[in-house]
Amino acid sequence: MNHFLKKFRQDVIAxxxxxxxxxxxxxxxxxxxFDPSMNSIGQGLKATNYCGIVGSxxxxxxxxxxxxxxxxxxxxxxxxxxxxxxxxxxNLKNIRFVWALLLIVNIAALLSLYLPTTKVFKEQIxxxxxxxxxxxxALMRAFNSIGVQVILLSLMAVLIVFYFEKSLQELxxxxxxxxxxxxxxxxxxxxxxxxxxxxxxEKKAKAKKLEAKDEKPKTVxxxxxxxxxxxxxxxxxEDLNALLEADAEAAExxxxxEIEEEEEETPxxxxxxxxxxxxxxxxxxxxxxxxxxxxxxxxxxxxxRIKIDKAEIQRKADSLVEKLKNFxxxxxxxxxxxGPLVTMYEFKPNADVKISxxxxxxxxxxxxLSSESVRVVGHIPGTDVVGxxxxxxxxxxxYYKDLIAEDQFWSEDLALPMAVGRAVDGEPKVVDLRKMxxxxxxxxxGSGKSxxxxxxxxxxxxxxxxxxxxxxxxxxxxxxxxPFSTVPHLVLPHVTEPKKAATALKWAVREMEKRYKSLxxxxxxxxxxxxxxxxxLSKAEIEEHEKINLELEEGKAKLEQYYYQPLxxxxxVVDELADLMIVEKQNIEEPIQRLTQKARACGIHLIVAxxxxxxxxxxxxxxxxxxxRVALKVASKMDSRIIIDDSGAxxxxxxxxxxxxxxxxxxxxxxxxxxxxDKEIGNVVKHWAAQAEPEYDPLAMxxxxxxxGGDGAEAGDSGGGGFGEEEYDERxxxxxxxxxxxxxxSASLIQRKFRLGYPRAARLIEIFEKEGVVGPANGSKxxxxxxxxxxxx
Numbered sequence: 146m147n148h149f150l151k152k153f154r155q156d157v158i159a160x161x162x163x164x165x166x167x168x169x170x171x172x173x174x175x176x177x178x179f180d181p182s183m184n185s186i187g188q189g190l191k192a193t194n195y196c197g198i199v200g201s202x203x204x205x206x207x208x209x210x211x212x213x214x215x216x217x218x219x220x221x222x223x224x225x226x227x228x229x230x231x232x233x234x235x236n237l238k239n240i241r242f243v244w245a246l247l248l249i250v251n252i253a254a255l256l257s258l259y260l261p262t263t264k265v266f267k268e269q270i271x272x273x274x275x276x277x278x279x280x281x282x283a284l285m286r287a288f289n290s291i292g293v294q295v296i297l298l299s300l301m302a303v304l305i306v307f308y309f310e311k312s313l314q315e316l317x318x319x320x321x322x323x324x325x326x327x328x329x330x331x332x333x334x335x336x337x338x339x340x341x342x343x344x345x346x347e348k349k350a351k352a353k354k355l356e357a358k359d360e361k362p363k364t365v366x367x368x369x370x371x372x373x374x375x376x377x378x379x380x381x382x383e384d385l386n387a388l389l390e391a392d393a394e395a396a397e398x399x400x401x402x403e404i405e406e407e408e409e410e411t412p413x414x415x416x417x418x419x420x421x422x423x424x425x426x427x428x429x430x431x432x433x434x435x436x437x438x439x440x441x442x443x444x445x446x447x448x449x450r451i452k453i454d455k456a457e458i459q460r461k462a463d464s465l466v467e468k469l470k471n472f473x474x475x476x477x478x479x480x481x482x483x484g485p486l487v488t489m490y491e492f493k494p495n496a497d498v499k500i501s502x503x504x505x506x507x508x509x510x511x512x513x514l515s516s517e518s519v520r521v522v523g524h525i526p527g528t529d530v531v532g533x534x535x536x537x538x539x540x541x542x543x544y545y546k547d548l549i550a551e552d553q554f555w556s557e558d559l560a561l562p563m564a565v566g567r568a569v570d571g572e573p574k575v576v577d578l579r580k581m582x583x584x585x586x587x588x589x590x591g592s593g594k595s596x597x598x599x600x601x602x603x604x605x606x607x608x609x610x611x612x613x614x615x616x617x618x619x620x621x622x623x624x625x626x627x628p629f630s631t632v633p634h635l636v637l638p639h640v641t642e643p644k645k646a647a648t649a650l651k652w653a654v655r656e657m658e659k660r661y662k663s664l665x666x667x668x669x670x671x672x673x674x675x676x677x678x679x680x681x682l683s684k685a686e687i688e689e690h691e692k693i694n695l696e697l698e699e700g701k702a703k704l705e706q707y708y709y710q711p712l713x714x715x716x717x718v719v720d721e722l723a724d725l726m727i728v729e730k731q732n733i734e735e736p737i738q739r740l741t742q743k744a745r746a747c748g749i750h751l752i753v754a755x756x757x758x759x760x761x762x763x764x765x766x767x768x769x770x771x772x773x774r775v776a777l778k779v780a781s782k783m784d785s786r787i788i789i790d791d792s793g794a795x796x797x798x799x800x801x802x803x804x805x806x807x808x809x810x811x812x813x814x815x816x817x818x819x820x821x822x823d824k825e826i827g828n829v830v831k832h833w834a835a836q837a838e839p840e841y842d843p844l845a846m847x848x849x850x851x852x853x854g855g856d857g858a859e860a861g862d863s864g865g866g867g868f869g870e871e872e873y874d875e876r877x878x879x880x881x882x883x884x885x886x887x888x889x890x891s892a893s894l895i896q897r898k899f900r901l902g903y904p905r906a907a908r909l910i911e912i913f914e915k916e917g918v919v920g921p922a923n924g925s926k927x928x929x930x931x932x933x934x935x936x937x938x
Contacts, residue, residue: 155229155230155232155234156229156230158225158226158229159226159227159229159230160226161226162222162223162225162226162229163222163223163226165222166219166222166223166226168196168200169203169204169207169218169219169222170216170219171195171196171200172194172195172196172199172200172201172203172204173204173207173208173215173216173219174195175193175194175195175196175200175204176194176201176204176205176208176266177192177193177194177201177266178205178266178267178269178270179267179440179441180192180193180194180198180201180205181198181201181202182201182202182204182205182206183202183205183206183209208266208270208274209270209274209275210274210275210276211249211250211252211253211273211274211276211277212253212256212257212265212270212271212272212273212274212277213256213265213272213273214249214250214252214253214256214273214274214277215249215274217245217248217249217252218245218249221245244304244307244308245308247300247304248301248304248305248308250276250277250280251297251300251301251304252273252277252301253273253274253276253277253280254273254277254280254281254284254297255273255277255281255297255298255301256272256273256277257271257272257273257274257277257278257280257281257282258273258281258284258285258290258293258294258297260272260273261278261281261282268427281293281297284296284297427555428555428607428608432610432612432613433610433612435610435611435612435836436832436836437607437610438606438607438829438832438833440546440549440550442825442828442829442832443545443546443549443821443825443828443829444546444822444824444825445546446542446544446546446547451537451539451540451541453483454538457538458481458483458488461488461490461514461516461535462478462481462490464513464514465478465490465492465510465513465514465533465535466478466492467513468506468509468510468513468514469492469503469506469510472502472506472509474494474498474502474503474506475494475495475498476492476493476494476495476498477492477493478490478491478492478493479491479492479493479530480530482569482570483537483570483571484537484567484568484569484570484571484817485537485540485541485542485543485567485571485817486536486537486540486541486569486798486801486802486817487518487520487534487535487536487537487569487798487802487815488534488535488537488569489522489532489533489534489569489570490532490533490534490535491525491528491530491531491532492530492531492532492533493529493530493531494531500523500524500531503521503531503533504521504523506521507519507520507521507796510533510535511535514535516535516536517536517798518534518535518536518796518797518798519533519534519535519536519796520533520534520793520796520797520815521533521534522534522812522815523812526811526812534569534815536798540798542820543566543567543801543817543818543819543820544819544820545564545600545603545819545820545821545825546825547573547819548564548566548567548573548575548819549564549604549607551573551575553573553575554575554604554608555608556575558577559575559576559577559579560577560578560579560673560714561577561578561579561605561608561609561614561714561716561750562575562576562577562578562604562605562608563575563576563577563578563584563601563604563605564600564601564604564819565775565803565805565816565818566801566803566816566817566818566819567816567817568814568815568816569814569815569816574805574816576773576807578601578716578750578752578773579714579750580808581750581772581773581807581808582744582745582750582773583740583741583745583750583751583752583753583770583771583772583773584601584750584751584752584753584771584773584774584775585753585754585763585767585768585771585773585774585775585788586598586752586753586754586755586774586775586777587754587755587756587758587763587774587775587776587777587779587784587787587788587794588756588775588776588777588778588779588803589756589777589778589779589780590756591778591799591800592756592777592778592779592797592799592800592801592802593777593799593800593801593802593803593818594754594756594777595625595720596801596818596819596820596821597775597777597801597803597818597819598625598626598718598720598752598754599625599626599628599629599821599826600818600819600821601718601752602616602618602626602629602716602718603821603825603826603829605716606632606634606829606830606833607829609634609713609714611632611633611634611713611833611837611840612713613713613714614634614713614714614715614716615634615635615636615713615714615715615716616629616632616634616635616636616715616716616717616718617635617636617637617640617649617653617715617716617717617718618630618635618639618640618718618720619640619646619649619650619717619718619719619720619725620639620640620641620718620720620721621641621642621643621646621720621721621724621725622641622720622721622724623641625720625721626639626718626720627639628823628826628827628830629826629830631830631833631834631838631839632830632833632834632839633833633834633836633837633838633839633840634833634839635839635841636715636841636842636845637649637652637841637842637845637846637849638839638841638849640849643724643725643727643728643729643733644728644729644732645849646719646725646729646733647725647729647732647733647736648848648849649717649845649849650717650732650733650736650737650740651732651736651848652842652844652845652848653715653717653736653740653744653749654736654739654740655844656715656749656842657739657740657743657744657747657749658878659706659707659708660672660708660712660747660748660749661743661746661747662705662707662878663675663707663708663709663712664746664747666707667679667709670746671746672712672714672746672747672748675708675711675712676711676712679708679709679710679711680711682709682710687709687710690707690709691709694706694707694709705878705881705882712747712748713748714748714749714750715748715749715750716749716750716751716752717740717749717750717751717752718752718754719737719751719752719753719754720754721754721755721756722753722754722755722762722763722767723755723756723757723759723762726761726762734764734766734767737751737753737767738766738767738770741767741770741771742770751771753767753771758776758779758784758787758788759784759787760787763787763788768787772806772808772809773806773807773808774788774789774805774806774813775788775803775804775805775806776788776789776793776794776797776803776804776806776813777794777797777801777802777803777818778794778795778797778798778799778802779794779795779797780795781795782795788806789804789806789813790806791812791813793813797815800820801817801818801819801820802815802817802818803815803816803817803818804816876899876901877909877912879899880895880899880909881913881918883898884913884918884919884930884932885918885930885932887930888929888930889926889927889928889929889930890910890913890919890927890928890930891910891927891928892906892907892909892910893906894927895909895910910928913928914928917931917932918930918931918932919931
């Protein structure tokens with residue numbers, strides 16, 4: 146046995162290192178930074194690397210350490226294999242391994258020296274790796290740029306000589322010998338002939354296609370060959386789709402053998418269940434002490450794509466023109482814009498046709514086109530056509546992962562991005578809740594309302610850490626927002642009781658008032674300016690503000706306190722307004738009205754959703770101050786008019802089909818909302834929950850705990866411990882400031898001074914007594930003011 150191993154030892158070593166070199170070369174060549182690795186652990190994702198998950202880990206480690214210099218490792222392995230084939234014995238103690246390692250580090254350092262900020266592979270890998278960057282920066286501190294270049298280039302030349310064990314003269318002759326070998330074998334001539342033949346063949350094929358194209362009859366209207374996907378598809382998807390269409394393209398190919406090979410390969414490609422979604426932007430992976438969620442937390446969409454059926458679109462266009470002609474409405478189809486859910490036909494009527502006549506024929510057109518839904522959009526602004534939308538035979542699901550991979554979602558101009566979905570033409574739609582500034586959502590059961598609300602919250606969790614965003618989740622149905630109950634962004638626990646919901650909204654009103662007081666204190670009008678100003682305060686200034694607030698706390702003038710550090714945005718999500726309005730209409734409607742009127746500038750935003758958009762639920766007071774609206778499928782025209790002031794939502798399709806009314810836009814536009822699974826939401830929530838537990842607001846918790854005392858008191862009852870109506874008197878701060886300067890006050894004195902009704906003045910006296918501002922009643926005499934410390938300040 147020993148004799149056998151000794152005999153073939155050189156061959157085994159040569160083949161082993163050749164295999165290792167090829168394996169490593171394939172792993173490096175097919176490296177994808179979004180494959181599972183030490184820096185990106187995918188959840189349920191398969192590695193696209195040619196060498197599987199082992200190859201993805203190995204390639205990632207080498208690229209992260211050495212950058213493109215990692216290919217020197219491949220060269221070293223192949224050189225060992227070549228030497229073993231030539232009969233050179235392998236000695237692991239050979240110092241040549243040291244020269245190889247130093248050469249790799251040297252090349253990595255040179256790459257980092259000349260291109261220190263350049264990154265490759267989706268901007269994830271430094272050109273010289275982390276090791277090369279560290280070495281080059283360390284040398285730069287000691288020798289500066291010119292000196293480091295001289296040192297590294299000289300060292301590289303020495304290491305190459307040591308590694309190959311050849312003089313510089315011998316190494317310089319190697320390229321000449323190689324070129325002589327190619328010339329002798331006439332390899333270059335053969336390659337030139339091969340590529341020339343390919344060029345001629347390709348030219349003939351193009352000419353043949355152009356002739357066939359000219360013979361085809363022209364359609365009535367132009368239609369592009371795009372698919373139901375975004376215009377900027379990944380190369381992987383284009384290659385996959387091209388191969389899946391091999392059967393159709395094969396008829397145009399000249400060589401039958403190549404046709405058969407493509408047809409045999411196509412079924413295997415169809416087995417691919419997922420397609421890789423590549424992030425088009427470069428979001429921060431870490432904000433201060435928080436690890437931000439990665440795109441890998443969301444599942445990859447299916448690989449299959451639905452292609453436009455031109456024949457079906459042409460058939461519907463002809464049927465549309467013919468049916469309208471039967472009703473004495475003549476015109477022509479100018480264009481068709483297919484989208485993921487519907488196709489919009491642009492119909493140009495003759496000059497004597499009234500648009501209102503077309504709108505009355507929606508049911509007749511739906512019957513003629515055998516369509517699930519037909520909606521007449523009406524006149525399209527800026528054109529001379531009328532839009533008619535008809536449902537596609539096959540619907541293309543819009544996946545949330547595709548939307549947030551777009552550059553739009555990560556734009557710095559969007560403070561609170563919200564992925565609405567894809568428009569009729571397939572373009573992604575992302576808006577800013579900050580500019581909206583509040584959103585009203587309505588849709589019947591099965592319309593996709595809960596999925597859409599969940600996608601909005603998930604998008605905010607992708608963009609913001611708990612330091613820049615806080616959430617208030619009000620969910621009377623108890624289950625729709627429950628998956629988000631453990632994220633550290635919460636201001637208070639997941640609210641499910643209507644009376645506690647009223648308390649939470651009243652806390653938000655008090656928070657709004659305190660924020661406005663803080664903005665006024667620093668002389669700014671918006672939260673962005675406030676955060677910029679307070680973020681630049683010195684340590685001494687912060688300590689001074691902290692001291693002032695502490696004195697106000699001790700002086701029992703808590704309402705005079707103010708914020709002096711940057712504030713996060715607060716987004717309040719009310720998932721089912723109807724349930725709250727049935728139980729606590731007055732205590733719910735009033736704080737929502739106040740928040741929608743005033744809360745924008747101080748960074749508080751509302752998202753209100755309901756599946757019952759009735760007049761007694763979406764009242765005029767609520768609706769007036771919420772300009773952003775989303776109407777999914779509703780039961781009737783009346784419900785549609787309540788939400789978007791127009792009919793049309795009753796004709797929408799289920800599962801995400803919506804009309805989006807943006808602020809300042811005359812007519813709502815149709816979009817198809819994104820799909821987001823419960824598993825994907827769970828992955829994002831787990832990512833945040835693993836980093837920290839929620840830190841609830843003490844004041845809000847005190848109010849909720851006071852309400853939950855078990856006495857069944859109303860939310861507005863002063864004995865319940867919550868935020869009662871009396872604590873929200875708009876002039877409370879003004880009257881308290883005046884009272885602190887007096888020695889004695891009474892209800893009648895407050896009534897005359899501020900021109901209030903007596904019940905309101907008496908209620909304020911009761912609040913002052915409860916908070917220790919004034920003493921107890923002493924018959925008909927005025928009450929003594931106890932907060933003398935205010936007058937002394």
